[in-house]
Amino acid sequence: MKAFAELYTALDETTKTGEKVEALTRYFAQARPADAAWAVYFLIGRKPKQVVPSKKLRAWAAEAAGVPDWLFDESYDAVGDVAETVALLLPTPDRSSDLPLSHWVEDRLLPLRDADEAAQHAAMIDAWRSMDRTQRFVWNKLISGGFRVGVSQQLVTRALARVSGVEAAIVAHRLMGDWEPTPAFYDRLRMTDARDADHSRPYPFCLAHALEGPPESLGAIEDWQAEWKWDGIRAQLIRRRGDTFLWTRGEELVTDRYPELATLGAFLPEGTVLDGEILPWLDGSPLPFAQLQRRIGRKTLGKTILAEVPVVLIAYDLIESGGKDIRAEPFESRRSGLARLVESVNLPDRLILSPTVEATSWEGLTEAREGSRDRQAEGLMLKRRGSPYHVGRKRGDWWKWKVNPFTVDAVLTAAQRGSGKRASLYTDYTFSVWDDAGKLVPIAKAYSGLTDKEIARVDAFVRRHMVEKFGPVRTVKPELVFELAFEGIQRSTRHKSGIAVRFPRILRWRDDKKPEEADTLEGIRAMLPGE
Amino acid sequence: MNASDLLQPTEHGLYCEEGDFHVDPWRPVPRAVVTHAHADHACWGCGRYLTSAEGERVLRVRMGREAVIDAVAYGEAVDVGGVRVSLHPAGHILGSSQVRLEHRGRVWVVSGDYKVEPDATCSPFEPVRCHAFVTESTFGLPIYRWPSQQAVFDEINAWWRSNREAGKASLLLAYALGKSQRLLSGLDPSIGPIYTHGAVEKLNRAYRETGIDLPPTSYAGAAEKGKSWAGSMIVAPPSAQGTPWARKFGPVSYALASGWMTIRGTRRRKAVDRGFVLSDHVDWPGLLGAIEATGAERVLVTHGYSAVVVKWLREKGLDADVILTRYEGERDDKGAEEGEADEETPPAEGEELS
Incomplete structure (x- = not known):
């Protein structure tokens, strides 16, 4: 636990990826397989479900520290995180422990799940007594199911590759899918023999960068294929040894959630892996993403929802064919294989070949892109015809070329303190626009897009211009104007303004604008699809 | 505050009417007793300064060549307008003092900024018995406990x-x-x-x-x-x-x-x-220990988490109050931002060697 807490500190203290990989490599080089397996598990964001809710951690820690509830609350306000407040408040440990991470997780944490409250309480007090502040913090995060650290799976993969001498792509492949964090797993992860691929496993997804410059910078248009960029769930559909697996990009196995696609598997030839997008689709056209959200997170899927929000797989790519990994073949030839496959399966209400967008010049394509929103697409995907299916986000071959976001000028009307890094600062803002009666009506909440300096200035403004308090929310004098961007806009009966926006964020502070110059609800309504 | 208090907050700072002087004024006054040379405790342009002998040189760097500075050894009492004034180490920075005031049997101590762990660069904090103790509360939350x-x-x-x-x-x-x-x-x-x-x-x-x-x-x-x-x-x-x-x-x-x-x-x-994590201010256990060691029945809490500390002390049965400084009222809460200004802002004047 000590070594893992030290690793946590090292990762937390730097923003430089080189130093992070360095710290990870140092850790894996000395860790026992049993501990390393758990470390990998936690670092790539898999976490055991909450064992003890933070409300209880809070109560037990306050009691152990001799701190009344109100003083815990005051402390929490300064810290902004329950796990950390608890770690700071508890009395100094009276002993130290060299027990390894695997012991803490397997012998202490997991058994707590089935323990009664008294046993949980006693175990927590006992654990805290042998841990320093960082260890307590990490432990509390693990216990309450909220462990997070600033490393990507890619960095962990890189460090593991460095330690084991196994290619990063193979490590990444082995990290996908369902596995248990055991010493045997960790040994398998580091095996130099690469013929192990478990038949359920997807390939690491090939991801695209956002195109920032003009498309002309990509060279001749003949080298590129354009497709619509859909707003669904990226997934791989696998058919191997008579089994079907559906994996999302978030590495969740979701075969059961999409029975339409699970049954599609039986129509695919043995040894096939498709990359595509799960899209809600009805009567020949996509439904808004919000409809798909109705299905996500449901435990049971009734007949009604399946009838109202059926899904299809829009097929983008064929990456395994006849049991052979064909990721290294040029995209063009994979795509023609895919086209033949989709045609022979012939289930147009389940499997659709991603339509291409044809143009003979970049100007023509730019024009075609303007039609994205009418098709419920976010823009275009540009893929180099000769490109392999890369591991992860590589620059140069795949680009997402989204249509410009909607933008509005809105007035800051309320603010709330942030959490974590931004605790004690007002960083969560509510923005409003003018309604038909000339009143400000909230249109979006946003909390990103400002620099630290700007945040400090807004924070100072909020403190000086508070009007009313509603719980943690402070309304402020409507004075500051910001330009907001958002990706989508829909009618909503749940919002006072009558509309809901998707992915709102702050583009910039409009120092030059007065609140009277902010946009109107009428203007925003004009952006609704079909108006 | 009571009319009989030895110190009253005024728009210039804490004022002792009996002796006609201020302690750590924030605007120029004729006579200032200064706990230490930090900018928020020692202001420019006072008629006379009284400080500890240990702190004379650093105060001189800050207040300039023309300033009239009277220095007195720690523990040595002087009479200022009929009030017995002595300075006692506060352990905050070189020359930092607690100011002890005695008048007709009443003893008040203003701690200025202080910390209780000794360090090599100044005289260590010394508890002083008193009836009323004016304390800072920069780190007045139980999450603040300094490592050695x-x-x-x-x-x-x-x-x-x-x-x-x-x-x-x-x-x-x-x-x-x-x-x-x-x-x-x-x-x-x-x-x-x-x-x-x-x-x-x-x-x-x-x-x-x-x-x-x-x-x-x-x-x-x-x-x-x-x-x-x-x-x-x-x-x-x-x-x-x-x-x-x-x-x-x-x-x-x-x-x-x-x-x-x-x-x-x-x-x-x-x-x-x-x-x-290194501070020249007192942490939570240090603060509570220091208050207890004074034996004071009355505690006046200033800059920092003053409301929190007052509430805590009252729950323990002490007569505690927030004492207003010029910082009060500017913000609805006192948090990291304010203490930061005190601890981390570099001096406005004299950035480079002259």
């Missing part, structure tokens, strides 16, 4: 060593008066050469003249052009971060030493490579 100073120095030296190995300079950011010298006293000069920003070097001189032993330091501004700074330690005020001045050191690792570094969010927000 030696443990922090060890961490800092280890950080310096690993930077040296990586071919980097170490830039340690700390308040120019007090914190910087305390850090210098804990550095291991065998690791490499130590340089300072002008604001720090000027005060180092005052410290050395007062008899405080600091490791050898050089003024960074005097170094020759094109010099390699790899392996060096540079101590500078926090305002130096990201300035052209700091860029000349080449590859550098930044660290900040402050009590606020206790909290992860604050550490991350400061965008330094390392945050060391």
Whole structure:
């Protein structure tokens, strides 16, 4: 636990990826397989479900520290995180422990799940007594199911590759899918023999960068294929040894959630892996993403929802064919294989070949892109015809070329303190626009897009211009104007303004604008699809 | 506050009517008793200053050559307008004092800023029995409990060593008066050469003249052009971060030493490579211990988490109140931001050696 807490500190203290990989490599080089397996598990964001809710951690820690509830609350306000407040408040440990991470997780944490409250309480007090502040913090995060650290799976993969001498792509492949964090797993992860691929496993997804410059910078248009960029769930559909697996990009196995696609598997030839997008689709056209959200997170899927929000797989790519990994073949030839496959399966209400967008010049394509929103697409995907299916986000071959976001000028009307890094600062803002009666009506909440300096200035403004308090929310004098961007806009009966926006964020502070110059609800309504 | 109190908050500062003087005024007054030389406690332009003999030199650096400064040894009483005034070590920075006032059997103590753990750069805090105690509360929350100073120095030296190995300079950011010298006293000069920003070097001189032993330091501004700074330690005020001045050191690792570094969010927000938890203010257990040691029946709590500390003391049965300073009322809450100004803002005047 000590070594893992030290690793946590090292990762937390730097923003430089080189130093992070360095710290990870140092850790894996000395860790026992049993501990390393758990470390990998936690670092790539898999976490055991909450064992003890933070409300209880809070109560037990306050009691152990001799701190009344109100003083815990005051402390929490300064810290902004329950796990950390608890770690700071508890009395100094009276002993130290060299027990390894695997012991803490397997012998202490997991058994707590089935323990009664008294046993949980006693175990927590006992654990805290042998841990320093960082260890307590990490432990509390693990216990309450909220462990997070600033490393990507890619960095962990890189460090593991460095330690084991196994290619990063193979490590990444082995990290996908369902596995248990055991010493045997960790040994398998580091095996130099690469013929192990478990038949359920997807390939690491090939991801695209956002195109920032003009498309002309990509060279001749003949080298590129354009497709619509859909707003669904990226997934791989696998058919191997008579089994079907559906994996999302978030590495969740979701075969059961999409029975339409699970049954599609039986129509695919043995040894096939498709990359595509799960899209809600009805009567020949996509439904808004919000409809798909109705299905996500449901435990049971009734007949009604399946009838109202059926899904299809829009097929983008064929990456395994006849049991052979064909990721290294040029995209063009994979795509023609895919086209033949989709045609022979012939289930147009389940499997659709991603339509291409044809143009003979970049100007023509730019024009075609303007039609994205009418098709419920976010823009275009540009893929180099000769490109392999890369591991992860590589620059140069795949680009997402989204249509410009909607933008509005809105007035800051309320603010709330942030959490974590931004605790004690007002960083969560509510923005409003003018309604038909000339009143400000909230249109979006946003909390990103400002620099630290700007945040400090807004924070100072909020403190000086508070009007009313509603719980943690402070309304402020409507004075500051910001330009907001958002990706989508829909009618909503749940919002006072009558509309809901998707992915709102702050583009910039409009120092030059007065609140009277902010946009109107009428203007925003004009952006609704079909108006 | 009661009319019979020995000190009253006024628009100039804490005023003692009986003796006609102010303690730590924030606007110029004819007669000022000054706990220590930090800008928020010692203001320019007063008619006369009374301070400790230990603190005379540093106060002189801050108040200028023309200032009239009376110095008195710790524990030695003087009569100011019929009030018996003596100064007692506060352990905050060199020359920092608690002010003891005695008038007709009533004893008040104003602690100024203080900390209870002794360090090598000033006389250690000394509890003084009194009826009423005026205390700060910068870190008045139970989350603030300082690690031992030696443990922090060890961490800092280890950080310096690993930077040296990586071919980097170490830039340690700390308040120019007090914190910087305390850090210098804990550095291991065998690791490499130590340089300072002008604001720090000027005060180092005052410290050395007062008899405080600091490791050898050089003024960074005097170094020759094109010099390699790899392996060096540079101590500078926090305002130096990201300035052209700091860029000349080449590859550098930044660290900040402050009590606020206790909290992860604050550490991350400061965008330094390392945050060391070191404060010249009292932590929560130190604060409660200090209050108890005075035996005071009345406690007046000022800058920091004053409302929290007052509530806590009242629950323990003490007669406690918030005493208003000029900072009160500007913000609805007192938090990290305010204490930061006190602990981390570099001096406004005299950034470079004159």
